[in-house]
Amino acid sequence: MSKQQQPGLPTFAAMTPGAGLKAAIGRNRADIIGEISASGIKGRGGAGFPVGVKWNLCAAARGDLKYVVCNADEGEPGTFKDRLILMEHPDLVFEGMTIGGLTVGAREGIVYLRAEYMYLRRPLEAVLAKRREAKLLGQDILGKSGFTFDIRIQMGAGAYVCGEETALIESLEGHRGEPRNRPPFPVDTGYLDRPTVVNNVETLAWVACILQKGAPWFKSVGTEKSTGLKIFSVSGDCDRPGVYEFPLGITVAKLLDTVGGQDAKAVQVGGASGYCVPKSEFHRVIAYEDVSTGGAIIVFGRDRDMLDIAANFLDFFTEESCGQCTPCRDGNPRLLEGVELLREGRCSMRYLNELCGLGETMQLASKCGLGQSSPNAFLSIVKHFKDEIMGRVPAGH
């Protein structure tokens, strides 16, 4: 019962496979990094770190062995764009990794694919085999002597926290997915303590496009601080859920118009770890400088209970916290208990304020991005929906 044809990925579909790598191979490292930096592209996984800076740091790091890791551990609730990119345009992703290898001086690339996407492994291995046959992977790629690079796929084993880059590296090394302290950053002390670039699936695909089409092409859309197109995963209460391509800087209202979600009372931008935008703020723009996102848009229709939503997210974080640091491990269950109290109509304003204080502490004191962002949804729902969530009369009273 597909509500309508998926809008898909028109820009990726229009690319010429291999052109980005061919363009890169004739240029030196500084030149490639210059092109990427000029495009202004920032990490598409959500954190928004400038790609040019990351690659430059890794290229400059000392080490005989370096690695390029593709973060395909797409686990943020409401995110599924990487699945589509890997199904429809895996060549662009592998090409981005190969360009990364050329640029930072790595010989090995690793795709860390989440366990839930096991069904993608076989088709991806087939694409890799074809690329090896075509001399796009292996020794002396495209005839450039001394340029050796190959890619292998390693499966995740079911842990959301492994989307955090240092937890991902721990998992690759055969450990529990517990995030490391940063610094040192993976660009100098990464996989097996070697300099490592970790990039999201979408980021790597865009890098291949930038090398093909040039930085000015990429920058021609977006805002000054958030350049380029971004792939969005849209789900929830709208007529046309699916994967979309929008320029960064689009307003929430315009996005809702396109996906048929005009009736929404709120939109969760950035998944469970993101910000809940109420109707009164639909004029805000989706960009790194305003409401930032890895691409997840979850639309909440007018009949949704915001406490159900908060409870669902907090359940998720309580389950997925690695348990290493106290603010995240103990904070999330406390917030969840608070939501239960609100549901029963037994939460005082004073206690609610305390819970918000706890949330702010978690944002500051948690070790990694998971803990730091886990109270975001709760805090934004409390901020914007007080009338809805307070003073509830339980059923039967």
Added chain:
Amino acid sequence: MLVTERERLRDEITALADRLGRERSSLIPMLQEVQARYLQISEYAMQVVADLLDIHPVEVYSVASFYSFLDHAPKGRFVIRLCRTISCDMAGKDAVARQLQNDLGVGFGETTTDDKFSLEWANCIGMCDQGPALLVNDQVFARVTPEKVHEILEACRRTFGVYAQERKEGHPV
């Protein structure tokens, strides 16, 4: 466990180590293979893996217990993982969950007495635009309705005949 079974397990895991390497970074790929073949990672298997990688068995346990796709307790041939995260929740996962429990006769976190099915929750499986969604082992099912639950389970039961036959003939799946 019979001594001969233990020997067979040790031989098979040793063959795995020969193929995947004996570095620490081979640990998770090894455990994934053990999980797929034996539907569990037994204490004995953990000990064997630890010996082969020259690490303490508690290290193996700590990794095996961290990840939701690795399990010490035996699983059914088909592990059904129903997504419980927000978009699938809003799309009606509760009704699907109820019907799964009715048709299997077990709750979440349990395995049927015939060892065919394990029922579990999953956190976001990346099918948010086509919920409710579930995984049966590696296969994904989207837009599942309570009515479709029966079809999915029947398809598994039909496959199970094939698996059972293969196992009897000595080709572990």
